[in-house]
Amino acid sequence: MEDAALSARLVTAEARCKLISWLIPVHRYFGLSFEALCLAVNILDRFLTTTPVAADCFQLLGVTALLIACKQVEVHPPSVKELLTLCCDAFTRQQLHNLERVILHRLSFDLAAPTISFFLEHFSQVRLQVPGADAREAAYARSLAEGVAELSLADYAFVKYTPSLLAASSLQLLLRDCMDHLQLLVSLNRRFLLLLLPPELAQKCPWLRGGR
Structure with missing residues (x-):
C-alpha cells in the first residue's frame, strides 16, 4: 500500500x-x-x-x-x-x-478496518489480565501511546507497517520509558511536534522543551 x-x-x-x-x-x-x-x-x-x-x-x-x-x-x-x-x-x-x-x-461502502486505536485497546485489555495490573496506569499508558501513534499516522514512512505493529511499538515506547527516542519516530521539526503532541506526552519529552 x-x-x-x-x-x-x-x-x-x-x-x-x-x-x-x-x-x-x-x-x-x-x-x-x-x-x-x-x-x-x-x-x-x-x-x-x-x-x-x-x-x-x-x-x-x-x-x-x-x-x-x-x-x-x-x-x-x-x-x-x-x-x-x-x-x-x-x-x-x-x-x-x-x-x-x-x-x-x-470503497464499495466497505468502511470498517482494523486500526491502531483498535489494537491499542486490545493490547491494553491484555495487560489488564496480568495479576496486579493497575487499570488507571494502563489507561494512562494507552492515552500516551495514542499520542505517539498519532505521529506515525502523519508520517508517510509508516504506511507500510501494520496497525497492530504500530500500536504495539507505540505502547512499548511508553512502557520502556524511551520517550527521549521519540524524535526518531517522525521527520517533523520541534515546533510541529509541540503542536501535534498532547500536553501530557510533550511533558515527558525534555528534548522538546530544551535546546537539544
Whole structure:
C-alpha cells in the first residue's frame, strides 16, 4: 500500500503529512475519539489508491474522510457546516457531499478496518489480565501511546507497517520509558511536534522543551 497510496502522484508524501498534521488538532478540537482519526486516515489512504486527487481538493478529501469516519464511530459527528468553516469556506456543502458519494462508491461502502486505536485497546485489555495490573496506569499508558501513534499516522514512512505493529511499538515506547527516542519516530521539526503532541506526552519529552 505504501507506493499505491500516492500512486497518482498528484498528492505528495509531504502534502499527506501536512493534511494529517492538520486533521490531528481538528479531531481534538471536536473532542473526537482516536478511533475516528485512525479510521479517517485509513479511508483517506484507501481512497488515494483508487482515485487521483488534485492538490487543491486535498483538504476537502481530509474533512470528508473525517466526516465519514465520524458517522461510523461517533455518537455526535461534527456538522458539515463546522467542517467547512475550518476550511475557511473554500468548499461548498455540495462539493463535500459529492466527494462523500464518490468515496463510498470507490470503497464499495466497505468502511470498517482494523486500526491502531483498535489494537491499542486490545493490547491494553491484555495487560489488564496480568495479576496486579493497575487499570488507571494502563489507561494512562494507552492515552500516551495514542499520542505517539498519532505521529506515525502523519508520517508517510509508516504506511507500510501494520496497525497492530504500530500500536504495539507505540505502547512499548511508553512502557520502556524511551520517550527521549521519540524524535526518531517522525521527520517533523520541534515546533510541529509541540503542536501535534498532547500536553501530557510533550511533558515527558525534555528534548522538546530544551535546546537539544
